[in-house]
Amino acid sequence: MDTNCRARNYQIILAEGGALGIAALKSLVSFDMWERKVGDDGVASWVPWKTVKLEEMTGLSRDVRGHMIIDGYDEEDNVIFLWTDAGCFMVELESMKFRNLGEWSFTTNTNSAYHPYRSLYTSKGFPTDNQMVWNDCIEAFEEQKLKLQEVLETADCKISLTADMNETMGYMCVTCHFINADWKLQKKIIKFLVIEAPDNGVVIFNAILRSIQEWNIEQKIFGITIRNCAANETMVDMLKQNLVLKKVLPLEGKLLHNQCASHVINLIVSDGLKFVDSTVHKIRESVKYIESLKSHEIFEKIIVQEGISHEEWPYLGMPTNWNSTYWLLEMALPFKKAFDSLALQDANYTHAPSFEEWEKLGVVCRLLEVCYEATKVISCSSCPTSNLYFHEIWKIKLTLDREASEVDNDVQKMIKGMKRKFNKYWKKSYISLCIPIVLDPRFKYMFLEFRFQQAFGAAAGKSLRRVQKALRELFDEYSSQLNDCAEHGSNQDMSMDDDGPFADWCQYLSSNVEVLTELERYLTDRPIHLSDDFDILNWWTVYSPVYPTLARIARDVLAVPASTVASETVFNTGERVIGDSHSRLSTETVESLICLRNWCEDSGYQPSMRLATDFSDLLFCGRF
Structure with missing residues (x-):
């Protein structure tokens, strides 16, 4: 009930x-x-x-x-x-x-809703003033922060970061990602702060460095996923130099910088859509036209005449968001015949696309579809995504290659623009994309050889060797750090006297039989069968005793998020946004509420007065 x-x-x-x-x-x-x-x-x-x-x-x-x-x-x-x-x-x-x-809140100027169904504000414990509320929230924040600091400091793994900014409001959200000893993916917001103007690379670098030093995780950083822009590029370069000097980065920081996958896809799509703006504009104007009452009635009759079955009408959405453009085209294309008939029956309708333009829109829709589906996959925050990014970006590559034969000039320009942007980011990041694939037991290095030779032919060798070299260096580095021999000799150590009957045989084995390393054993083993319910973290949980060094590497590599989605949801206009009426709250208060809410959602913790959870709701307006 x-x-x-x-x-x-x-x-x-x-x-x-x-x-x-x-x-x-x-x-x-x-x-x-x-x-x-x-x-x-x-x-x-x-x-x-x-x-x-x-x-x-x-x-x-x-x-x-x-x-x-x-x-x-x-x-x-x-x-x-x-x-x-x-x-x-x-x-x-x-x-x-x-x-x-x-009604009450932290500030008398704030007209905030009160959520009693999640509170214990009764005659026994109702706060009498705003200062009491603030004190309880900060106390709960500090209590949970100490607990999380202990978890991060004692974790026997590396930690990756995501950092994203809301340029309008000047807030930056820093989230740490790691896989705990139980092989469960963790994500915790550790800093929510205002970036002082000008928000250049130096300012952002100092903010990130202070954040990781405050949490005492400077020695544990593995990678940072961040959106591509000049300021962020500068920040990552400075962070890399700083941490390399301290000798705390794997591979001297070669795997530190990970470009936000969803942002890369946004850039690829945006670069292409500008070549078909005029054609997409016709669809937008067509939808606007049929939304008027008279045209709507005419269009309904035409739909019946054409025998078109539909559950919903095309709608405009946000013209600045390419996913809205995709939804618009996806819903409009089945109505092609209806729009053509409307152009014949209604002289006032002047935005009908031509036959060639409809064909062009079909290609555009297919390109946007693969990008949209890829964005959904890599934006998941409940499972590892670093091992999924390669597959999704490869689907985009194959779709671009397949549609490249399109004869329409505008579509050709669109595809060339998208491929140019794709190739730019591929060259920068393909090693970071490939290593997680090798650590996926369904694919391993054999899969990369298959895909690269399929796509690049004889030119594949150089790229494959770079991936192989990076993986070998990473393995050697982890082996050294873990003081793990990583050598797999005979299953039993034949402890014989030098003068024993098998002494000569033992000498022969040690000098003539090549010993396989743990990495070589893993790569030599055949990839496992593909299955829809495969859980890569479960697999490594089971096989970590068999491949202890690789398991450590996998634990750190798989924790790297492909997208900054974990922090972007704070700023997403379709989700929660900080309301203007709460901008009067101090930075300290905003950070404590944002962080505490994130920690409570992940751990199930409830503060004694449940104040922090309630008042983090007061910071937000709009849809959840």
Whole structure:
């Protein structure tokens, strides 16, 4: 049963003796409660428990009571929360005492909503002033920060970062990613701060460096995933130089910089779409035209005439977002015949694409589709994505190659522009893309050989050798650090005297039989069969005793996120954004609430007063 159904204004509660009960606002007149009782015949029924007249209990006018809803229930203190246009109220169910909680927040200038259904604000613990609320939030933040610091400092693995900025507001979100000893992917926001203007590479570098030093993880950094721009390039170069001098980066920082995959795809798409703007514009204008009432009716009749089945109409979305352009084309293409017929029947409709333009739009839609699907895959934050990036970017490459034979001039320009951008980023990052593939037991190095030779022919050798060299150096480095011999000789050590009967045989083996390293054994073993339910972290959990050094490498490499999605969701206009009315909050307060919310969601921790979770909600407006 729904425990908080506003539509019915019912709320499941605890009645006397812990029995199941229901409270309801059935009308503007009374507040009614029932309890579940079992009769002598063994049949349970709902029995009236209490009824209170709302006007007597609340003192509110009929107009205010008309908008009253049940907004939550606190089982521990047995109180119900009622919400009205006049504010939030609390009813103690035992005594039926009524209390006006009012609206309040950290600052008197902030008109924030109050979320009682997730709080313990009762007569026993309701804060009397804003300072108490702030103090409790900061206390909870500091408590959890110490616990997370201990986790990060004692973790026997490397840590990767994502950093992303909201240029309008000047906030930067820094998130750390690692795979714990149980082979579970972890992501924790460790810094949410304002970047002082000008936000150049030096300023961003100092902010990142202070963040990792504050958390004492400078010695553990493996990589950083960040969007491509001049300031970020400068920041990464400075960070690399700083950490290489301290000798804490694997491969002297060759794997440090990872360009945000979703941003790379955005750039590839944006570079191509500008060549077909005029054609896409016709579709936008066509959709605008049929949205008018008269044209809509005509179009509906044409759809029936053409026998087109549809569940939804094309819609415009956000013209600045390429994914909206993809959705627009995907929904508009099935209506091609209807738009053509509309052009014949309605002289006022002047934006109909030509036959050639419809063909062009089909190609554009296919290109956008593969980019859209790739973005969805690499933006996942609940599973490793570094081993998925290669496959998705390769699908984009194959689609571009396949559509390159298109004869339309604009489409040719579009594809050339996308391929030019693709090749630019491929050359910069293909080693970082390939190493996770080798560490995926379904593919290994053999898969890269197959794909590279398939695509590049004789020219594949140089790139493959660079990947192989990087992997070998990484393995040797980890082997040295772990003091792991990494040599796989005979299964049993034949401890024989020098003068024993097998002494000459042992001498022969040690001098003439080539010994395979752990890496060579792994690469020699045949890749495992592909399966839809394969979990790469589970596989390495099982096989880490067999390949201990490679398991350490895999644990660090697979933790690197392909995209900065974990931090971008904070800024995404389709998700949560920091409201203008909360910009008065101090940077310290904003950071504590953002971080604490992230830590609570991941760990299930609830602060004693649940203040931080409630007030992090106050920082946000818009859709979740």
